[in-house]
Amino acid sequence: MIPLRIHTHHSLLRSAVAVKSLVEKAAEYKLSALAITDYNSMAGFVQLAKACKENNIKPIYGVYLDDPQKPEQYICLLAKNREGYNDICRLITSRKLQTDFSLGASIRGLSSNLFAFSASPEIVESQNNNPFFFVELIDSVYYKKQNKILFDYCEKHQLRYIVSPSVYFLRKDDFILYQVLNAMRIKGTVENLEPEYQHNDLWLKNPSDVEKRWQKITGASENTELIAEQCSVDIELGKYKFPEFQLPDGEDAYSKLYGICSAGLSKRKTIDRQKANERLLYELSVIKDLKFLDYFLVVWDIIESAKKRGMYFIGRGSAANSIVSYAMGLTGVDPLEHDLYFERFLNRGRLSPPDIDIDFSWKERDEIIKYVFKKYGYEKTAMICTTVTFRGRSAFREVAKVYGFSDREISKFSKFIPWTSAANLPEIHNLYPESRNLPFDKEPWKSIVLLASQLGGYPRHLSIHPGGIVIAPDRITNHVALDYAQNKGLGLVVTQTDMYSIEDLGLVKIDLLSQRSLGVLKTTLTMLNEE
Template sequence: MFLNTHSSYSLKYGTMDIPSIIAQARALGIHQLVLTDINNSTGAVEFIRECGKQAIFKEADEVQKGNIPYQIKPIAGIEFRRDNQLLYFGIAKNKEGMRELNEFLSRHNIENIPLPDDAPIFKHVFIVYPFVKTFSRDLRKDEYVGIKSSQLNYLYKHPILQQQEKLLIWHPVTVRDKITHRLHEYLRAIELNTLLTMVPEELKCNKDEYLISEAELTSKFEQFPFIIENTQRLIDACDLSIYFEPGSQPISKNRLAYCKEGVEADKVLLRRIAFKGLGYRYGENNLVAIKRMEKELRIIELKNYCAYFLITFDIVRYAMGRCKFYHVGRGSGANSIVAYCLRITDVDPIDLDLYFERFLHEKRTSPPDFDIDFAWDERETIQNYIFKKYPKWHVAFLGTMSTFKDRAIIREIGKVLGLPKAEIDGFTDPTRERENSLNPTYKKLLAVHQHMKSMPNQRSIHAGGILISEEPITYYTALDLPPKGFATVQWDMYEAEAIGYEKFDILSQRGIGHIREAVQLIKQNKGKDIDIHDFKNFKDDKKLNGILREGQPIGCFYIESPAMRQLLKKLKCEDYLTLVAASSIIRPGVASSGMMKSFIERYHAPDKVVYLCDEMKEQLKDTYGVMVYQEDVIKVCHYFAGLDLAEADVLRKAMSGKYRSKLAFEELVNKFFVSAREQGHSEELITEVWRQISSFAGYSFSKAHSASFAVESYQSLYLKTYYPQEFMVAVLNNYGGFYSRWVYVHELQKMGAKVHLPCVNHSDEVVNINGDDAYLGFIGIQGLENKFITGIPCERNLNGPFKDLEQFIKRTQITLEQAILLIRLGALRFTGKDKKTLLWDIYNYLGHKQKRPNSIELFNLEHKEYSLPVLENSDIEDAYLELELLGYPLNFKMFDFLKTGYRGDIMANDLHNHIGKTVKMVGNYVCEKTVHTIKNTKMWFGTFLDANGDFFDTTHFPNTTPVYPFGGKGCYLILGKVVEDFSFPSIEVLKFAKLDIHMNPVAVN
């Protein structure tokens, strides 16, 4: 009888989540319910699924109470609104009806067409229009009018009675009670961006829009029994039971076959290209690889994953072939030899002893996926290829659902209450929490916050997940069109998994852009072709490993951060396997649990490692008895406790909080202990091994994922080692990495490049390099408009270098303000004139005239020249200009700004000779990291460069640094004690102050 129910997916309108709606309906004995969220079908399949779940969960309790168990009949549809005005709502008769509704809404979303006043003709949908006193149209087949009990008096002599078979009960459901109606009012005010008291009544739901018993509802219409009969007849005509799937695991909705000929053809094709790739990776007669390949292919075929592998292979083949794009395949997919031979990944699973079961096994219930990274500016090309290859309605981006965040909620509530900005800022200030707790207004905000904090706020787009569907995706969702321009489903990855979709993750990262452009620049500047995928030939390069050991891989993906550089030096890391381990133990969870320190200790003293038993020694000897990877959990469960590999992975996943069945988890834990006893282990040993497993599993990291990162790190390191200038230019042109831009410019200078300021006759949009000469690009100039960033090099390339200022002005049609920017930075130095003379000249040309016409002059009229006195200029004045316009001085160190000539008692490269001593140093601030201690106080880690350009690190403890110590970029005087941790020296700061600098002479004058 309830044809128009709103959940919280009716964003900033509905107030109840789907489980709550179903639970309340069951408590009231309701037998049928129609979910019709506003302009979306986000919750439709979840609603159908949850109705079945709650019936199963409640059945046993109800039988014990003597009640007859029942299941609510779920029906779904969509309510259509335009500009907050209800037009009509559609109710699906069946699965085809859901598709019709979803595609109708999708077309209007994707093509940005307003919804029509009248619904189109559907074949499998009932359309219900809201009753109004003036309703007078003839209704077509499957069109009805919904009337509220409060509107029944209007039926007297109303023309609609001539079509009385078209009248239905209309009792919208939006809130649970009076409290949630108030919440609804807050949501409407937030949506409309107005005060709570200013929300028009017609844009809110009525206060009686809550669930009541079916008997109470029908009693309101007892004078009009035909309306009750019409409503029941419509409900009885709807059947969405096809969405119910037997068993706990949904049937896969992904594309079933890559080949047109079907699944069997996929098996043949996958086997053929996999074995062809095996020859490329391992040679023709590698029996170990062949055996592993056969094992994986059997499981892939058993789990119907051939199409998934082939579609991913097709994406990678397109990227590598036609586009010449570089990619990185990472994640647990790198555990697969099939993926390695298909060149989806560059990680050798045999070399690293990676378990395929970590990616896919016979008992796995959740779908695995590949993570494929492309350069940040190439991913869209790959996405376009996928969307063009597969039919409309069969491919879409995965969505996300953001919820109201804590501080954001407080701000939103404060705004609709009309509170002043200063008061709202105070309520969101964590340092004033105790003061705020006594404020009655703040208490009111918190009360609303408690109801709103987990509610959906807005739909968005997933970082890179794409769904490719066998049947139209519109059977399960309508589609949005976010700013990226690709159709996007209206639910997130968790709902996708529950429905039966495995996503294809097409991601991006700047590290790949560094590698790609460096290879291109090396070809242009050095004339050499680099096969960056030839990983085996350079992972054992002693020169690369020497740089890795020194912990100075600035610009290299994943290993350049201060924390990672420190770890590399502490480990004295000089090989691939150690870097793989380092990539895992650097993670916050592993580091904070103490396992990182334990690993470093054992790494440097392997002879002193005491293993718990022979199995632990055999399986964990590569990591010195410390579990470093998720695969280590699987190995210990398998070889120590005797679980099969599939069971071991299920247990690993369960301990990471990703397994929903508590009972099944407890059964596996019990099996671990029983099976371990059967292996002959003592109770004490089993208990200790389990303690280590359970304390580690939640923090663990896939070895394959770490290995993928390590491969890319080595590729970056190879380029930086042998082609440092081209590599650093590539880093700059792909917007850097962990550090600010000036750090990479500084590195480029250290590598021997002569770095020049932007010049209109030499610079491009981005940094370019020719020999050892590198010219900064126009993109880095703050305030320079995009049309001149692209236009100046374009004009120069078309018509040759600029000869003088006047020609530059005429050819570029530059404005006065933009020309001044370039002059101040020295970008017009080709004229041979100093900056101040050029500023006089530019005003002479552009300062007192109307805007120049956008046309080329027919005749070159010479401009009158004036004789000026000699105008003085200073290095520090230029440095300040560079600081203003670039964000850093190029040829003037930050140390040169200092009033003092003092540069510290010692330099960074001498710290190891002063362990335990208190020293004074002067450092140029690079970056910082704030952490919270166990006592909830703050401490800081700083990174600095000394006057020689070498890095050193500082620690600021709460007892010596009670408040935030840093004051932005500049040089600091540091007094502290030199400490050493695994041969890595750093400074424990005792006193810390920013040093005074010379003022800008222009500002002084």
């Protein structure tokens, strides 16, 4: 039996399962494959791929897709191949971005690149003619009645079915953590949780035990293995993906970038021409070998657009070590004069892509972001999300809150918790002077901090990266799913994966950052010129 429905902590505040711990447990059970199906999210796909590779387990990429108007209606989708992976990304994006999204309409005529299963009666009925659909029989005592009804329906209509573990926590003892997270999500207390959160057997059980319980239901376990065998997706981690910069016929990226840099250096009056050209040719050879010519041309295009708009900007960080950056006008520091080491920015042995940060005035940055979206295509461009995780103070506050303590009571203690990992909470009185008088060795605080300490690193919610923007060579939903960014009404979209997973996927980001000081400087100079 292969578990095909597992919700991880990327189903925000719904599950107590961390991806890495999940795969380690799967290895302990000697599983050959497993799937994650997070709620309307693929944020954990990259973590799953990396962890499964380390443990020689096949990753199966899936999603739990529900209807926003009728959340009890859902379908789980599993990618059979790369096209199925793309389909999942697109469906999640539709679910997140379309205000009139309808699950029933979206899954009508599902792709043959996807396996699907559900226990929702309306969905089961609508998928009767889908040869890749299975009815879900949930391995839980709380679903016995539902399973009997669905099994009889399958027998009557000759439908295939699978046994599903429906995992929300990893071990039996994690049930209380699962309840705590869901109490946070619904802004309630653990004591007053609805019956649906009292199901204490939704943990990852030993597959052999599950098989024994379902051995009389022919095919329930075997069909999970059949599905797992036919799912094979390579998401090509580490293979860089960047769009080709559009050039006139007959002109190539190397010649274009060389011409830009040569023209730029000719305007620098104090530079040593011979040394500058030698350094330029060397840097361009490295950039070409690493296949980042188009990346630098896109950066050049962005700063040229900013210049035409009269914007103030400056490139910073290790990009200032590059004479290409200097020649393009990205930076104003001569790396030869200051003996700056190019290899700190980019070299043939570096595994990560170049990291270029461009600061704009806080008043103008949004305008340049809109330019990038318009120039390179809304279907190819997105801002990058950042995952806000629980730290010591936030974990303590939120756990205490779901146990019924008021903000006033919580603040008496939380103000003495420094900026630290949640894992430090049980011993915090021994670690920090300001925390030495906290009564965390006495109940109820002892139990609260013990639970809070387990939330360290768990995603709390998604936000937007300060300036990271990514441009894909094709539709960005062929790589990641998207969500809306709550950003000043711009209506921009963000990736569901954070910057680390974006880099693992080979998508190259550019940081377009907002600097208040540049805005103040421009305003000041404008006022002086007016006088």
